[in-house]
Amino acid sequence: MSAHAVMSTPPAAAGSRLLMSGNEAVARAVWAAGTRVAAAYPGTPSTEILECLAGYPDLYSEWSVNEKVSLEVAFGAAMAGSRSFCAMKHVGLNVASDALMTMTLTGVRGGLVIAVADDVGLSSSQNEQDSRYWGRFAHVPVLEPADSQEAHDLTLAAFELSERFEVPVILRLTTRICHVKGVVRTGERSAHSAAGFTKDVGRWVMVPSAAGRRLPLMFDRERRLRAEAEVSPLNFAEPGSDRRVGFITSGPTYMHVRESFPEAPVFKLGLSFPLPFDSLRRFAAGCERVVVVEEVEPLIETELQAQGIAVTGKQILPLSGELSPQVLRPAIARLLGEPVPEDSTVAPMKVFPRPPTMCVACPHLGVYYTLSQLRNVTISGDIGCYTLGFGQPWNALDACISMGASMGMALGLDKGRGDNEKERKIVAVIGDSTFLHMGMQGLLDIVYNQGNVTVLLLDNRAVGMTGGQDNPGSGRDIHGNEAPRVDFVRLVKALGVREERVHLVNAYELPVLLKTLREETKIPEPSVIITSQPCVLIPDYHALKPYTVIDERCTGCGNCIDVGCPAIHVTRRDRVTKASGREVDLAFVRIESAACTGCGLCLKPCAPDAIVHVDTLAMPIKVVRKTTAPVQNA
Amino acid sequence: MSARCKYDTTNILVVGTGGQGVMTATEILAEAAIALGHDAKKTEVAGMAQRGGVVSSHLRFGQKVLSPQISPGSADVLLGFEAAEAMRWRHMLRPDGLVLMNTGRLVPPIVELGLFDYPDDPVAEVRAAGTHVVSFDASAIALELGDIRLGNTVMLGAIADHLPFPAEVLESCILQRFARKKPEIVDLNRRAFAAGRAAAAAALRAEPDAA
Numbered sequence: 001m002s003a004h005a006v007m008s009t010p011p012a013a014a015g016s017r018l019l020m021s022g023n024e025a026v027a028r029a030v031w032a033a034g035t036r037v038a039a040a041y042p043g044t045p046s047t048e049i050l051e052c053l054a055g056y057p058d059l060y061s062e063w064s065v066n067e068k069v070s071l072e073v074a075f076g077a078a079m080a081g082s083r084s085f086c087a088m089k090h091v092g093l094n095v096a097s098d099a100l101m102t103m104t105l106t107g108v109r110g111g112l113v114i115a116v117a118d119d120v121g122l123s124s125s126q127n128e129q130d131s132r133y134w135g136r137f138a139h140v141p142v143l144e145p146a147d148s149q150e151a152h153d154l155t156l157a158a159f160e161l162s163e164r165f166e167v168p169v170i171l172r173l174t175t176r177i178c179h180v181k182g183v184v185r186t187g188e189r190s191a192h193s194a195a196g197f198t199k200d201v202g203r204w205v206m207v208p209s210a211a212g213r214r215l216p217l218m219f220d221r222e223r224r225l226r227a228e229a230e231v232s233p234l235n236f237a238e239p240g241s242d243r244r245v246g247f248i249t250s251g252p253t254y255m256h257v258r259e260s261f262p263e264a265p266v267f268k269l270g271l272s273f274p275l276p277f278d279s280l281r282r283f284a285a286g287c288e289r290v291v292v293v294e295e296v297e298p299l300i301e302t303e304l305q306a307q308g309i310a311v312t313g314k315q316i317l318p319l320s321g322e323l324s325p326q327v328l329r330p331a332i333a334r335l336l337g338e339p340v341p342e343d344s345t346v347a348p349m350k351v352f353p354r355p356p357t358m359c360v361a362c363p364h365l366g367v368y369y370t371l372s373q374l375r376n377v378t379i380s381g382d383i384g385c386y387t388l389g390f391g392q393p394w395n396a397l398d399a400c401i402s403m404g405a406s407m408g409m410a411l412g413l414d415k416g417r418g419d420n421e422k423e424r425k426i427v428a429v430i431g432d433s434t435f436l437h438m439g440m441q442g443l444l445d446i447v448y449n450q451g452n453v454t455v456l457l458l459d460n461r462a463v464g465m466t467g468g469q470d471n472p473g474s475g476r477d478i479h480g481n482e483a484p485r486v487d488f489v490r491l492v493k494a495l496g497v498r499e500e501r502v503h504l505v506n507a508y509e510l511p512v513l514l515k516t517l518r519e520e521t522k523i524p525e526p527s528v529i530i531t532s533q534p535c536v537l538i539p540d541y542h543a544l545k546p547y548t549v550i551d552e553r554c555t556g557c558g559n560c561i562d563v564g565c566p567a568i569h570v571t572r573r574d575r576v577t578k579a580s581g582r583e584v585d586l587a588f589v590r591i592e593s594a595a596c597t598g599c600g601l602c603l604k605p606c607a608p609d610a611i612v613h614v615d616t617l618a619m620p621i622k623v624v625r626k627t628t629a630p631v632q633n634a
Numbered sequence: 635m636s637a638r639c640k641y642d643t644t645n646i647l648v649v650g651t652g653g654q655g656v657m658t659a660t661e662i663l664a665e666a667a668i669a670l671g672h673d674a675k676k677t678e679v680a681g682m683a684q685r686g687g688v689v690s691s692h693l694r695f696g697q698k699v700l701s702p703q704i705s706p707g708s709a710d711v712l713l714g715f716e717a718a719e720a721m722r723w724r725h726m727l728r729p730d731g732l733v734l735m736n737t738g739r740l741v742p743p744i745v746e747l748g749l750f751d752y753p754d755d756p757v758a759e760v761r762a763a764g765t766h767v768v769s770f771d772a773s774a775i776a777l778e779l780g781d782i783r784l785g786n787t788v789m790l791g792a793i794a795d796h797l798p799f800p801a802e803v804l805e806s807c808i809l810q811r812f813a814r815k816k817p818e819i820v821d822l823n824r825r826a827f828a829a830g831r832a833a834a835a836a837a838l839r840a841e842p843d844a845a
Contacts, residue, residue, distance in 0.1 A: 180677040259701035352750035356685030
């Protein structure tokens with residue numbers, strides 16, 4: 001759902017008992033904290049925080065072009081004394097980290113909270129990293145909520161801590177916080193005015209001499225924060241009657257531990273960095289053994305061991321994924337030498353996999369159907385819906401690591417060609433928002449260094465994978481209001497791509513797309529092919545008259561299935577022996593007309609003209625006439 | 635160290651594919667539980683769900699809910715919006731749990747391409763595994779009422795008599811939600827709810843081992 005669809009209802013009254021996701025609860029608390037500036041780039045599982053915030057009054061919110069800019073915007077506001085906020089997924093903080101690593105030296109004036117959402121369990125990400133490392137790396141505190149109510153309460157606490165210690169605070173969320181809905185009691189908004197920016201070059205201009213003077217302040221702040229962690233109400237021990245194992249937990253693992261071992265002593269860390277070593281040492285002394293349950297890396301465990309506190313953790317628990325009750329119960333039973341509980345021993349039934357698909361009529365379908373017809377090509381991919389092009393039936397994406405990386409990887413694939421790859425075509429595929437996020441610089445590098453790369457820039461006017469959010473290429477801001485729109489043709493020309501090498505092609509015009517791709521991959525210089533048909537999930541997309549299949553005409557060739565549209569279904573399979581003696585599998589099809597939006601992509605590979613508009617069926621079926629003329633969509 | 639002895643929690647697992655309204659249906663169930671004063675948590679395993687992938691939504695409610703996740707073998711009811719998806723998650727059900735299964739099928743491209751087979755008879759296969767199944771064609775009911783999107787209300791109707799609270803509480807939550815968002819389809823949803831409830835009841839009566 002795009003942001004402008006969710007806004008408009010006034011915030012619920014204080015004290016309301018609401019069913020809220022962790023993301024919604026964070027947004028509510030950011031607003032309640034009197035925050036004046038909030039920025040983010042969409043990224044699962046953090047996206048809904050800013051989508052919700054955009055609906056709250058008296059607060060500036062924006063979609064930023066990338067996470068680094070969002071953090072810089074928030075930091076600027078905090079320098080001016082405003083409470084400010086930014087949200088990102090885990091890999092976003094990698095991008096933003098350059099800014100973070102120095103703002104920890106300057107510190108902040110207004111409270112600055114950075115919500116970073118780790119995708120523990122990899123529901124929608126390219127890696128599973130532990131953002132709590134950034135707290136250690138940047139010497140900033142880390143708060144870890146355990147459910148929606150805590151997501152709300154710890155967000156408020158994070159602002160208070162940030163202002164009291166003049167430090168950016170990391171609010172570390174995981175998918176199991178962001179996307180769990182639970183009951184939340186909310187509060188009123190408190191007003192916070194901004195004192196305004198005060199010039200102070202020794203503090204705000206981080207040249208070496210000034211930065212060197214700030215370093216001791218940073219380390220002193222960490223010492224004071226550690227003392228705070230000892231007395232903070234966010235950190236507490238819960239006694240238990242079964243002291244054979246005590247648990248130290250942070251984040252959602254607290255709930256999993258309480259669920260699994262209701263009688264065990266538990267130390268809950270809400271402020272999980274810096275660690276309160278003294279409190280934890282006392283807790284450990286009261287238990288026969290202590291297990292640290294943390295997602296996902298052994299950070300707390302390692303630091304406690306270095307303090308000489310006897311704990312275990314990753315020796316008995318997995319190094320990746322969620323530590324839910326089904327994981328914890330058997331691991332602790334084994335530790336205690338007890339029989340492993342049997343409730344999780346039923347094997348799942350065997351069912352076909354159901355990977356995510358591209359949408360019916362998605363403009364990327366035509367692009368990947370076309371790419372799948374190219375031979376002797378390496379396709380460098382990027383992050384977005386179009387990453388799905390690696391899968392069936394297209395198999396037309398060969399590499400993908402991080403936002404914008406398709407550009408640099410393609411140049412490297414060109415410059416580092418193997419001896420057997422002299423004729424290999426190098427194609428890079430990137431979406432509009434990803435290009436603006438971090439791809440532009442890569443294209444500039446391709447142009448500057450004269451790479452033999454053909455770039456396919458798929459402009460669908462939305463951040464598709466996260467639900468169709470707006471970006472500088474969509475011409476709308478976070479509220480859906482009109483905003484300046486990037487002209488991609490002019491932009492890539494300005495980066496230095498020669499005019500003759502820039503093509504704007506309709507993603508549904510398959511022959512033109514194929515011809516352009518073939519030509520451009522033959523020319524040994526940078527070229528960019530831009531498609532600009534909108535994402536089918538956004539209002540810019542207009543559905544056309546749906547199609548259907550005339551059974552009598554379908555020859556079962558199955559070519560249309562290779563487009564990969566989820567509206568095409570097989571009605572009957574057969575196997576025939578051709579005159580040549582070759583056996584051929586046939587698949588006769590129908591189109592789910594209720595789902596079809598008439599893009600016409602499946603018509604192009606259909607030789608017998610078996611696919612027609614639904615209303616054509618009302619007329620008598622004419623004799624099949626072969627035609628090569630393009631069929632109109634409308 | 636069993637959790638059930640301390641907290642009496644109801645576990646409902648709602649499964650289907652992206653776009654079927656699984657998450658919305660679970661949210662309405664959660665709202666109904668909260669309206670009755672329960673604590674509730676709802677969570678999804680929904681990797682890129684809106685791209686037609688697998689969605690399984692967990693709802694736990696009771697006096698106090700800790701972990702949001704239902705452990706394998708502990709769901710009380712499995713509400714399957716799609717036949718093969720109900721099969722996929724059957725192991726989450728406790729041994730005496732109940733599957734309410736839409737027999738309507740959503741066949742993904744990966745099956746249409748001939749790379750995998752769709753199960754011949756999901757209802758029979760789940761039954762053969764020893765699980766109590768109540769099955770009906772919710773998709774057909776929704777289409778008969780004029781819109782496949784009514785499927786999730788039909789499914790909520792089907793579960794309404796298998797909850798630890800009266801069906802009318804759930805019905806009023808659904809109707810209030812539509813009254814807020816799309817008042818013009820309140821009546822249609824009322825009919826979809828009733829049709830789902832009737833279909834599940836009829837399927838239950840028709841069973842050879844009906845209790």
